[in-house]
Amino acid sequence: MNKQLPLKLILTTAMLTALFSCSAWAQQRHAITMSGEGMKGRYIQQNIIDVDDAPGHQIRNFEIHRTFSPDSQLAIDGERIVEAWVRGYSNYTGGIGPVWGYTTWITEKGNKIFTEGIGTSEAQITDTGSRRGTYHGTSRFTGGTGRFAKIRGLLVDISRFDTDPKAGYNTVDSHGEYWFEQ
Amino acid sequence: MNKFSLKDSGILSLVIICAALSASEGWAQEKCKRAGSGLAQDAKYTQQHVIDVGDVPGHQVRIFELHYTPSNAKPNCEGLKVVEAWSRGYSDYTNLNGRAWGYAIEVLENGDRIFGQYSGTTQTTFNPDGSKRTVYTGITTYTGGTGKYRGIHGMSRNTTNFNPATGFNESQWEAEYWIED
Numbered sequence: 001m002n003k004q005l006p007l008k009l010i011l012t013t014a015m016l017t018a019l020f021s022c023s024a025w026a027q028q029r030h031a032i033t034m035s036g037e038g039m040k041g042r043y044i045q046q047n048i049i050d051v052d053d054a055p056g057h058q059i060r061n062f063e064i065h066r067t068f069s070p071d072s073q074l075a076i077d078g079e080r081i082v083e084a085w086v087r088g089y090s091n092y093t094g095g096i097g098p099v100w101g102y103t104t105w106i107t108e109k110g111n112k113i114f115t116e117g118i119g120t121s122e123a124q125i126t127d128t129g130s131r132r133g134t135y136h137g138t139s140r141f142t143g144g145t146g147r148f149a150k151i152r153g154l155l156v157d158i159s160r161f162d163t164d165p166k167a168g169y170n171t172v173d174s175h176g177e178y179w180f181e182q
Numbered sequence: 183m184n185k186f187s188l189k190d191s192g193i194l195s196l197v198i199i200c201a202a203l204s205a206s207e208g209w210a211q212e213k214c215k216r217a218g219s220g221l222a223q224d225a226k227y228t229q230q231h232v233i234d235v236g237d238v239p240g241h242q243v244r245i246f247e248l249h250y251t252p253s254n255a256k257p258n259c260e261g262l263k264v265v266e267a268w269s270r271g272y273s274d275y276t277n278l279n280g281r282a283w284g285y286a287i288e289v290l291e292n293g294d295r296i297f298g299q300y301s302g303t304t305q306t307t308f309n310p311d312g313s314k315r316t317v318y319t320g321i322t323t324y325t326g327g328t329g330k331y332r333g334i335h336g337m338s339r340n341t342t343n344f345n346p347a348t349g350f351n352e353s354q355w356e357a358e359y360w361i362e363d
Contacts, residue, residue, distance in 0.1 A: 047231030049247050051270050051285045053297045059270055059284065061245045063233050087235045087243050089272050101243065102235045114237045 029179045032076065032153070036160065036171030038069035043168050056094040062101075063087050064170045076148070076178065079107035086170075088117070095123035095131050103139065113144040113151060123161070130164035141178050153178025213336070213360045214259035220342075220353035225250050227349050240277035246270070248351060260330060262290040271300065278306040278316045278346075286322050294329030298322040302340065318342040324359055333362040 044063040051057040064086040068074055074081045088101015100118040107113070119137015126132050141153035155176035162168045229247040250267040257263055271284015286298040302320015309315050322338040336359025344351040 045233065047229075047233075047245060049229055049231075049245055049270050051287075052268065053285055053287060057285075059245050059272060061231055061233055061243050061272070085236060087233045089243060089245070102237055102241075104236050112237070 029153075029177045030077070031177050032074075032155070032175065034074050034155075034172065034174040036173050038072050039066055039171045040069075041066040041161075041170035041172070043163060043165060043170065046163060046165070054093060056092070058090075058092050060090045060092065061088065062090070066170070066172075076105070076107065076113060076151070077180075079109055079111060081105050081113075082108050086117075090121065092121070092123075095121070095125065095133060097121065099135055099137065105144075107148075111144060111146045111148055113148045114142050115139040115155065116142055117155075117157060119157065121161075123163075126162065126164070128164050128167070130162050130168055132162040133160075135159035135161065135172075139174070139176075150181040151178055152181050213358050215356075215358045216256075216258060217356040218256065218354075219254070220250055220252065220351070220355070221254060222350055222352040224252050224254075225351035225353075227346065227351070230346060232346075238276060240275075242273075242275055244273045244275065244346075246273070246346070258290075262292055262294070264288045265291050269300070273304065275304060278304060278314075280304060282318055282320065290331075292329065294327060294331050296324060296327040296331045296334055298324045298338070300340070316344055318344060322357075331361065334359055335362060336360060 041064055044065050046060060046062040048058050048060045051059060066084040066086070068081055068083065072080070084103055084105045086101060086103045088099060090099045091097045097120065098118070099121050101116075103115045103117060105113040105115070117137050117139035119135050121133055121135040123131035123133025135158070137157050139155040139157055141151045143149055144151050153176060155174045157172050157174045159170060159172040161170040226249050227246060228249045230244065231246070232242050232244045235241040235243060248269040250269075252264055252267070255263040255265070266289045268287045269284060271282060273282040274280045275282075280303070281301070282304055283301040284299070286300055288296040288298075290296070300320050300322040302318050304316060304318045306314055306316045319341050322340060324334045324336045324338075326332060327334045336357065338355050338357035340353055340355045342351060342353040
């Protein structure tokens, strides 16, 4: 019986170690929340081609530039985010359809963090002819420069936009989590 | 009272198999199979919009419109020639390697139109002399049309040598389709 004790001890120790390791691993995941308030987003370019197979069917690519106010608390692993660039596509029929693309976030130290996003937009035409609507989607952290090379994570995004070239806007509320791949 | 014997069931099975075989043969006969090429002089990029993504060098999101006026068109199984075709689509390339997908429209000489959706992959390799060769390989699925092509089904296999910078675009294709009422 005494001979079995060391085995029990080893098993118990192993289980406890595993539990604490999981806990430590889970603690390395960081929650992130981003609000559209204090964020400025505008369309730098939008290009549209009518597909001509169904009324209102258009393919588009676009570029959006977002800046964050100096008092913004948005930071990733301690580095404040100062701007973001979104470059992507849409496939709308009558202002409704899928949107997907790439976002580059730039930190105050000049590091870049990359995400890929996909979702769906619904918009209506305004008096000026622009489309005003809402996007719902998700984004994945795919990497970055410097110490962000191995960042991974997931965001849930809700964006509000107006595609007017002058008065238009595009801001996003996001929440999710990120971690660093070992 | 008539009894359904084993012999009868054997004959019935034979009749069913024969009917199925002849139906399958009939169905196969209604498929139209065609092949052809798109000449470089007949293809023109009417729009291309490229945006650098900025994550890795050479990564670009692009939309484009390509117009064909085939000078070598032959009558199809309905006796109609394609007088023009449009390709409007996306590419997600890094140094001309990656995915392309979009929509194709063929306009026939009687005004009917055939719609398709395509998807494929582009690869850029180096020739022995150091020059680059960019080739798209993909499938177009026919999704519908107008006039007698309203019920079209089928697909086309496409291989295209192209250069978005110079506007060069030359293709080979093999298609098979059928029309359901």
